Amino acid sequence: MELEGLRCRRLPVVFSARPAIIPRMKISQQLQSLISLTHDLGRVENGLAITGEGNTSAALGDGTFWVKVSGASLAGITARGFCRVDAARALALLDDPRCTEDNTGELLRGALVRPTDPRPSIETMLHALCLADPEVRFVAHTHPLGLLRILCSRAGTAPFRRHCYPFAVVTCGRHVATVGYRNPGLALARGVRTELARYRRVHGHAPRLLLLANHGVVALARTAPEALHISLMAEKWAQLLDGAHQWGGPAHLPAHAFQHLNG
Numbered sequence: 531m532e533l534e535g536l537r538c539r540r541l542p543v544v545f546s547a548r549p550a551i552i553p554r555m556k557i558s559q560q561l562q563s564l565i566s567l568t569h570d571l572g573r574v575e576n577g578l579a580i581t582g583e584g585n586t587s588a589a590l591g592d593g594t595f596w597v598k599v600s601g602a603s604l605a606g607i608t609a610r611g612f613c614r615v616d617a618a619r620a621l622a623l624l625d626d627p628r629c630t631e632d633n634t635g636e637l638l639r640g641a642l643v644r645p646t647d648p649r650p651s652i653e654t655m656l657h658a659l660c661l662a663d664p665e666v667r668f669v670a671h672t673h674p675l676g677l678l679r680i681l682c683s684r685a686g687t688a689p690f691r692r693h694c695y696p697f698a699v700v701t702c703g704r705h706v707a708t709v710g711y712r713n714p715g716l717a718l719a720r721g722v723r724t725e726l727a728r729y730r731r732v733h734g735h736a737p738r739l740l741l742l743a744n745h746g747v748v749a750l751a752r753t754a755p756e757a758l759h760i761s762l763m764a765e766k767w768a769q770l771l772d773g774a775h776q777w778g779g780p781a782h783l784p785a786h787a788f789q790h791l792n793g
């Protein structure tokens with residue numbers, strides 16, 4: 531088995547919290563990459579999302595990010611399907627006593643860089659939390675069918691705690707982050723905040739894959755292609771687990787296998 535060519539160690543990142551000026555061209559390229567990623571995620575043949583399911587985002591490096599607007603579908607999205615949000619204002623809602631599960635969507639309008647833009651996705655706070663890590667620049671949240679077969683079962687996220695396929699280690703990381711069921715929006719974002727903090731404390735870096743029980747998956751990536759690859763590999767991993775149960779259950783990788791994998 532040849533894995534050398536697939537190794538994808540992340541490059542060291544020099545983090546600048548708030549660059550004073552973001553060139554117009556750079557913003558445009560980032561948004562174009564996000565649109566392309568969103569189209570790929572929305573392809574019917576990928577089985578990751580249908581109708582208005584899922585949302586994506588991309589950091590701009592100046593404390594703001596692009597995120598899908600509420601209700602837009604991934605497949606046919608255009609630049610109008612995204613709005614620019616101030617990360618600090620979005621994150622402040624997590625601890626704002628005025629914010630409830632019922633009014634989160636309306637209060638998120640207050641985080642818009644251009645107040646006249648459409649309302650951002652209800653999962654905007656989740657995206658802000660993921661993008662707060664300097665190594666994460668693109669976030670893709672989808673509802674893949676194969677993953678949901680397992681995530682909506684009694685097994686939940688547990689089957690993904692151990693690896694049985696080396697290419698999933700390389701793409702999705704040695705360890706995945708998991709969150710039990712929470713209502714979308716405020717409750718889910720608070721659960722994600724706790725899990726991302728725990729993960730970073732234990733592993734020293736952000737996860738590449740976050741599994742949401744009874745809901746879906748989040749890919750945290752440096753680049754748009756990486757976000758797509760993590761999403762597709764997670765779905766493949768789920769289908770593989772599903773199939774392995776017809777053949778006596780998954781054969782988990784031995785400990786020594788991880789010495790040769792950059793997960």
Ligand SMILES: [Zn+2]
Pocket residue numbers: 584671672673714745746
């Ligand atoms: Zn969702």
